[in-house]
Structure formats: structure tokens, C-alpha cells
Amino acid sequence: MQKIINNYAVNQLRKLRRLIFSKSIFVHANANSWINKTGKIDESTTYSGLFSEESEGCLKWNHFSTIYDELLGQYRSKINLKVLEIGVQYGGSQRILRKYFHNSATITGIDIDDNCLNIDTGTNLRIGSSRDENFLKSIVEEMGGIDIVVDDGSHRSSDQKISFEILFPLLSNNGLYIVEDLEHSYFWQSGGVPYLPNTFWNYAKRTTELLNNTFRIYPKLGTLKLEHSDLFSIKFYPQLIAFQKLTRNNLFVSKVGHQYPEGSNGPQ
Numbered sequence: 383m384q385k386i387i388n389n390y391a392v393n394q395l396r397k398l399r400r401l402i403f404s405k406s407i408f409v410h411a412n413a414n415s416w417i418n419k420t421g422k423i424d425e426s427t428t429y430s431g432l433f434s435e436e437s438e439g440c441l442k443w444n445h446f447s448t449i450y451d452e453l454l455g456q457y458r459s460k461i462n463l464k465v466l467e468i469g470v471q472y473g474g475s476q477r478i479l480r481k482y483f484h485n486s487a488t489i490t491g492i493d494i495d496d497n498c499l500n501i502d503t504g505t506n507l508r509i510g511s512s513r514d515e516n517f518l519k520s521i522v523e524e525m526g527g528i529d530i531v532v533d534d535g536s537h538r539s540s541d542q543k544i545s546f547e548i549l550f551p552l553l554s555n556n557g558l559y560i561v562e563d564l565e566h567s568y569f570w571q572s573g574g575v576p577y578l579p580n581t582f583w584n585y586a587k588r589t590t591e592l593l594n595n596t597f598r599i600y601p602k603l604g605t606l607k608l609e610h611s612d613l614f615s616i617k618f619y620p621q622l623i624a625f626q627k628l629t630r631n632n633l634f635v636s637k638v639g640h641q642y643p644e645g646s647n648g649p650q
């Protein structure tokens with residue numbers, strides 16, 4: 383009996399050793415994990431996975447990677463995708479984006495700190511401010527358009543708003559505009575005073591009015607410069623907001639389905 387127990391224990395230990403060993407191989411060999419063993423692109427590699435592997439410098443809230451997996455998946459197969467990130471710092475996010483989009487996207491990062499030019503990200507790095515309209519426009523021109531913007535720059539509400547109002551109109555149809563670290567809307571050091579209208583969070587809340595632009599008959603809200611009818615959705619997450627652009631054209635001009643019966647006023 384003792385022998386059976388010993389054999390069982392030894393087998394279990396061997397299994398455990400195999401498991402640990404294979405896991406460690408996986409971790410070490412996996413610096414290029416977006417490419418699988420056959421050299422083909424591994425579609426299943428997630429932003430979260432790449433984020434956890436990025437050791438050289440990417441400081442983000444953990445839950446952002448879950449959000450990115452939700453938001454960015456639909457863009458992975460897009461040909462000639464163009465991604466602009468505001469704020470490079472140590473280049474971590476640039477490297478993740480490059481890997482996530484299989485090296486095939488045009489990825490550009492901008493920063494005010496010219497030390498960033500010494501970082502190896504495998505992406506295009508440019509020095510300039512997210513507040514500078516001419517600079518932003520020249521970057522978009524150089525990229526040949528933009529599909530996705532990630533604002534992880536100064537985190538100041540006024541800067542976030544300036545860049546958004548310059549860049550959102552330049553986004554391609556179905557483009558996505560993400561603003562990170564909106565906890566700064568609550569930090570007075572970043573120009574955020576909760577409940578006052580000038581925080582980016584509160585500004586974004588007002589942009590929800592643009593979703594129903596077609597039906598807005600009262601005067602436009604004075605503090606909103608944007609008057610685009612192509613703002614299609616706004617997703618609010620903890621500390622992050624994503625705006626999606628979709629040209630509506632005739633999207634809401636006609637309704638499909640049954641009309642209410644004659645004489646009826648519709649649902650009461």
C-alpha cells in the first residue's frame with residue numbers, strides 16, 4: 383500500500399514539474415508571443431497578455447488592458463490601420479500597440495520630451511505638444527489619416543479637450559478616440575475640480591447631447607465646440623472614455639418596421 387502511495391506521489395510531482403517547466407519555457411520564449419510556433423500571427427494574443435509581458439515601462443491601470451481588449455479587437459484585421467498615441471514616456475504602450483496590431487499598423491507616438499527619441503519602440507516617434515494644432519495636423523497628414531487616438535499625455539483637462547476637438551474631426555469613419563487617466567478630472571493639480579464644467583469628464587458628459595443632435599432644437603450648448611453629427615457612441619469606464627465616430631448620413635432618417643396603427647399616438 384505504501385508503495386502505491388509513494389508511486390502516486392512521485393507521479394504527481396513529475397506532472398507538477400512538467401507543468402512548471404513548460405510554463406517557464408512559455409514565459410521566456412514568449413517575448414514574441416503574438417507569433418505562434420508555426421510563425422503565424424496568433425490572433426488570440428490579447429492586449430492584456432502583451433501588457434503583462436511589457437516589462438520595460440508601461441504604467442497603466444490594470445483594468446485598462448481589459449478595456450483595450452474590448453475596444454480594439456475590431457480594428458485588428460483592418461488594413462493600413464493608423465494609430466496615434468499622445469504621450470510616449472518609456473515607450474511601453476507603443477510597443478504593446480505595435481505587437482497587438484501585428485507590426486502592420488502605422489503607429490505614431492508624440493511627446494513633448496525629446497528623450498523619447500532615444501527609445502526603441504519600433505514605431506514612429508515625434509516631438510511636439512498635443513496642444514499645438516499645427517503640429518497635430520502635420521502628424522495626421524504625415525500618417526495619411528488616423529483611425530485610433532489614445533490620449534495618455536499631460537492628463538490636464540484643458541489639453542485633453544484641445545486635442546480632442548482638433549483630432550476627433552480628423553478621425554476616419556468608424557474611428558475611435560480614447561482618453562486615459564480621467565481620475566485627473568478630480569485632481570485640482572491637473573485643472574480638475576469635480577462638478578465644475580471644465581473637467582474633461584464633465585465635458586464628455588455634455589458631448590452625450592451630440593448623440594441626439596438630429597433632435598436638438600434648442601440652442602446649441604455654448605461650451606461645446608463640437609457640433610458633429612458623426613459622434614456615434616461614448617463609452618464611460620472607470621478613468622477612461624472612448625468616443626466612436628460613425629458617419630450617420632441617412633442612418634436615422636428612416637425607420638424600419640411597423641408603423642403605429644392609424645389614429646394611434648404610439649407607445650404611451
Ligand SMILES: C[S@@+](CC[C@H](N)C(=O)[O-])C[C@H]1O[C@@H](n2cnc3c(N)ncnc32)[C@H](O)[C@@H]1O
Nearest residue numbers: 440469471474475493494495511512534535536
Ligand atoms: C503617462 S506618460 C505616457 C505613458 C505611455 N503612454 C505608456 O503607457 O507607456 C505621459 C507622457 O506625456 C508626455 N506629455 C505631457 N504633456 C504633453 C503634451 N502636451 N503633449 C505631448 N506629450 C505630453 C510626458 O512627457 C510623458 O512622457
